[in-house]
Amino acid sequence: MSKSDRFFDQEHIWHPYASMTNPIPCYTVISAKGVYLKLKNGKNIIDGMSSWWSVIHGYNHPLLNKALKKQIKKMSHVMFGGITHPAAIALCRKLISLTPKKLDCVFLSDSGSVAIEIALKMSIQYWQSLGQKRKLFLTIRNGYHGDTFAAMSISDPKNSFHKIYHNLLPKNLFADAPVSSFHDHWNNSDIISFQKIIEKNSHKIAGVILEPIVQGVGGMNFYHPTYLKKIQNLCQYYSIPLIFDEIATGFGRTGKMFAFEYANVIPDILCLGKSITGGTITLAATLTSRKIADIISECETKCFMHGPTYMGNPLACAVANANIKILNTNQWKIQVSNIEKQLLKTLSPLINHPYVINVRILGAIGVIECSRLINMFLIQKFFVNNGVWIRPFKKLIYILPPYIISMNELNKLTNVILKAFDHNSLFL
Numbered sequence: 001m002s003k004s005d006r007f008f009d010q011e012h013i014w015h016p017y018a019s020m021t022n023p024i025p026c027y028t029v030i031s032a033k034g035v036y037l038k039l040k041n042g043k044n045i046i047d048g049m050s051s052w053w054s055v056i057h058g059y060n061h062p063l064l065n066k067a068l069k070k071q072i073k074k075m076s077h078v079m080f081g082g083i084t085h086p087a088a089i090a091l092c093r094k095l096i097s098l099t100p101k102k103l104d105c106v107f108l109s110d111s112g113s114v115a116i117e118i119a120l121k122m123s124i125q126y127w128q129s130l131g132q133k134r135k136l137f138l139t140i141r142n143g144y145h146g147d148t149f150a151a152m153s154i155s156d157p158k159n160s161f162h163k164i165y166h167n168l169l170p171k172n173l174f175a176d177a178p179v180s181s182f183h184d185h186w187n188n189s190d191i192i193s194f195q196k197i198i199e200k201n202s203h204k205i206a207g208v209i210l211e212p213i214v215q216g217v218g219g220m221n222f223y224h225p226t227y228l229k230k231i232q233n234l235c236q237y238y239s240i241p242l243i244f245d246e247i248a249t250g251f252g253r254t255g256k257m258f259a260f261e262y263a264n265v266i267p268d269i270l271c272l273g274k275s276i277t278g279g280t281i282t283l284a285a286t287l288t289s290r291k292i293a294d295i296i297s298e299c300e301t302k303c304f305m306h307g308p309t310y311m312g313n314p315l316a317c318a319v320a321n322a323n324i325k326i327l328n329t330n331q332w333k334i335q336v337s338n339i340e341k342q343l344l345k346t347l348s349p350l351i352n353h354p355y356v357i358n359v360r361i362l363g364a365i366g367v368i369e370c371s372r373l374i375n376m377f378l379i380q381k382f383f384v385n386n387g388v389w390i391r392p393f394k395k396l397i398y399i400l401p402p403y404i405i406s407m408n409e410l411n412k413l414t415n416v417i418l419k420a421f422d423h424n425s426l427f428l
């Protein structure tokens with residue numbers, strides 16, 4: 001990077017969760033292909049993050065590029081109010097056939113946080129149509145649902161991302177997160193906190209929302225499927241809509257197409273995003289049942305009150321179609337299962353390291369929970385110098401590689417992680 005570009009970036013451009021006065025310097029990526037990011041200095045590094053869960057089939061995928069080019073020749077965008085188009089219709093058909101039969105109506109939007117806002121608004125409007133002013137949501141601790149206001153209000157209240165806004169946010173209800181982990185035995189005391197809250201407040205709760213099985217950046221925990229089953233039973237008993245946030249976990253990441261399949265549970269509202277376009281353009285979707293959609297449409301406005309400018313963007317829909325077409329060849333199952341086996345073999349021994357509290361593997365997700373905070377600046381440099389891109393936070397080093405990663409490349413990725421634990425200076 002020329003001196004002036006680097007300087008301009010640091011001086012003028014905000015990056016995620018970053019300081020404007022004292023930013024950690026960014027690496028310039030000039031292109032990417034497969035699992036490799038090409039840096040300005042010519043070095044290729046292996047991406048262990050799939051650009052935050054999104055790039056499942058690798059960068060610069062010929063079929064995804066082809067879909068974009070084909071669509072761009074027809075139109076890049078057209079408004080969705082009063083107009084529809086073949087790419088959106090094809091995508092919604094695919095989303096409906098990919099998800100449980102009950103989920104029948106699709107609302108397209110531009111990002112995961114917005115898909116969450118929409119799900120919450122749908123629940124509120126649903127109760128309004130039924131003549132009730134419900135506005136409380138019940139969720140569990142350690143969750144993460146995005147950075148917009150309503151999304152923050154259901155994310156973990158102690159989460160360092162959102163703590164400073166706490167007094168401004170709508171007050172929602174938080175049950176203790178389940179302790180029984182995915183691979184452990186189910187402990188029935190896990191449901192007590194949730195059960196008490198729902199019993200006491202059931203007449204005020206507009207919806208229950210949570211990330212099924214895998215809690216993402218709120219702690220990278222994998223919890224027991226029985227927890228979801230119990231939650232579904234309680235929601236059904238009290239007739240409260242159950243909303244699943246599969247924005248991170250959807251489209252195969254956990255080893256199932258959707259993480260809720262592990263529990264054999266079906267939500268009333270489902271939010272999708274991140275990997276829906278294979279990591280090419282932003283797009284999200286909120287699916288709901290016909291019953292809820294019909295009730296929402298009976299409210300005093302007779303319609304659902306939301307409509308983003310770029311709703312159903314044709315380019316995003318076209319590339320999402322191509323992305324799902326690749327998934328439908330079913331390669332992902334064997335890819336994710338191979339990654340899981342390899343991660344188990346290579347990362348599990350780290351449990352013996354004095355700085356490691358826990359090693360968790362599920363599908364194509366590997367998490368190392370450390371006993372110490374990680375020096376972000378130094379470890380980022382260490383990883384890049386060793387040819388990999390991994391972005392830890394707090395006490396967590398985690399990887400979510402693209403499904404197409406070869407076993408050699410995955411070995412390289414995990415070897416560098418093992419090597420990092422030989423350097424005390426990378427930990428605080």
Ligand SMILES: *Cc1c(COP(=O)(O)O)cnc(C)c1O
Pocket residue numbers: 111112113114116144145146147211216217245246247248273274
């Ligand atoms: C990333 C994420 C979101 C927010 O999606 P954006 O596209 O970043 O707005 C919501 N929920 C979960 C579980 C996520 O991982």
